[in-house]
Amino acid sequence: MQPTPAWAIEAIVQAGRRMDARGWVPATAGNISVRLDERRIAITRSGGHKGFLDADGVMQVDLQGRPLTAGKPSAETLLHCQLYRLFPGVGAALHGHSVAATVLSMAGDRPIRLAGYEVLKAFEGQATHDVALELPVFANDQDIARLAAAVEPVVAAGSPLGYLIRGHGVYVWGPDMPAALARLEGLEFLLACELERRRLER
Template sequence: MTMSYEQAVAALIEAGRRLDARGWAPATSGNYSARLDDGSVALTVSGRHKGRLTGDGIMRVDLDGRPLTAGKPSAETDLHLALYRLFPEAGAVLHGHSPQAVGLSRATEADGITLAGHEMLKAYPGHTTHAAEVRLPIVDNSQDMAVIEAAIRPALLVPGAIPAYLIRSHGLYAWGKDVDEAERVLEATEWMIAAELAEASFRRAWTR
């Protein structure tokens, strides 16, 4: 689902405020984007606090990352554009930095975690029951976005893959048909990560 630039600016500003209120956008971290009806992408400008975004904190780029308006694109623009190229149905991408997601990614050396039995699984498009399990991929961080993209691409193309992945020591990427769906995927995934960490903590406490 696409939208006008004006609609995207309003939606991304509101998303930034909501994500910041949850503690998922500390300092100037995170970046958000939306696919526009002319084929370009609205994207947050580098170095702006996402909880205090204004119209000049969002710019337009084409699908090759070339700026179409004034501003410096986020350093992670290529990761957003890779998702839009890979998934034509994707209309928005949100990237958050919650301490729970980052902490979980640092606590394991695995290339992903399994989320199973959570009622919140039904927040993912196409999922209608808690009686399921999905894989949340984890990819190592890099300052080279091409390295991250190449490493995560195979996991994103696995049948049944969810529209989310973690960058180790960095944060969570989530996407959807529009900003609302991308935020729902991000929030559900963050909730399940927090629930998994809480369960692990309780199990350790009860087995002492």
């Protein structure tokens, strides 16, 4: 097996530090991946703190989530693999556990509607703030294969924002790591605004 490229390790390490600095990956939460080629991805190992990653915290799996290098991949590896299988243009995927994402995901059973925010223009295909986008929310499930099966038809139909797992966190993706990070940052800003707005409306 080819060693994990230095660029992939560096991309994951730097993403982990950025997410940690913003409070999006507390303790050992979250996971980060990049596509290596049409058969392999690099992903964070299970149990490591994303703010203190190094080369030992990154491993390779195939697109079915099977380890290709030593170590135990993240428990949610199949959700990353799903994105790479569904979308050939995806080059990076991120999963975080911010306060806003976690709390809002538990506020009800419906998708979270985000409307009127200028930052919505940062997302692909949006040219105005005068738009409403829905962020899908899925019930949490410790059976990741079953969770992936519930997620797939919704994500495959197209989601401009990403999706939430109830009481758990957010998934986003992009053509490369900078794009995925920008998508996560924009979505986290919107979720923080939405959480604060709901407080003010009480």
